[in-house]
Amino acid sequence: MDTLSNSQIIAASTIILIIGFLGYLGIKTLMISNWFKKAVYLYQNKDYEAAETEFRKIIKIAQSNDVVRLMLGDLLNRQGRLIEAREMFTEVINRSPKNPDAYLRLANILMLENQKQAAITNLEKSLELFEKQRQPQQAQKVRQILQEITNKG
Template identity: 55%
Template sequence: MLEALPITNIFAIIIVVSSIILLIYFAGKTLITSNFFQTGVNLYQQKDYPGAETAFRKVISLNSTNDVVRLMLGDVLTQQGKTAEARTWFDEVIRRSPKNPQGYLRLANLLMQQNQLEAAKTNLQQAKDLLQKQRQPEKAAQITHILDKISAKSS
């Protein structure tokens, strides 16, 4: 005759099965997100900006925490002349990750394209300061060089 499983064993089995199901779900979601991201990068490199935009928006809908995708979407929008929306994405990265110099650099680039040099300088200076704090002196020196060029133009 079969003995009844103790209640603790049933709970343990339920927990293990639930964990495995969650692991499979998140692994699948990560794989799908990764595929959309790679598609977006490939389309961007092929200069298919509308296609890349669609792929990056899909990644954001699946994984709302990825700032790299937000930066890439901003770049794609910039390439399409959708500068106001691109700026919104760069501003969001800055708001979400104020210690990420890439948001400031992308926004500065957009502002330079719009000939808003003072605002661009402010963002470049912020990026430079962050890069120095992050011990990336070569990149900070490159930004100093750009700042010097902008200052020479302004004079």
């Protein structure tokens, strides 16, 4: 009976730990979701400073969230903070080298910095990834951008 009692205690403890962990994850997800909604709202209303604070708060907690990093990079770009935006997009590429959006956004920054060849290289990589990921509409848009850039000389 003692063994049965001990195994029941262990099973109950395990279940309580799992429920607690799931509760923690649920709360964390809800917090991140609320911060994200707030950040997007602030970004859309051009309150870039407040939006940046919210995006950075999310990154601190959800370190693997590349979507937030891309949006933060876009925000930095809108503010003319090109070096920081470039660093953010490069960070996403280093973390997720198969993310075509990061290459596309980095190419935009490079064009703004008059680094045409580097921009073309990133656009080509973005195109390749969009094609591999079977996103023909996105691939076509990148193909058009590449054509425009190369036609300009």
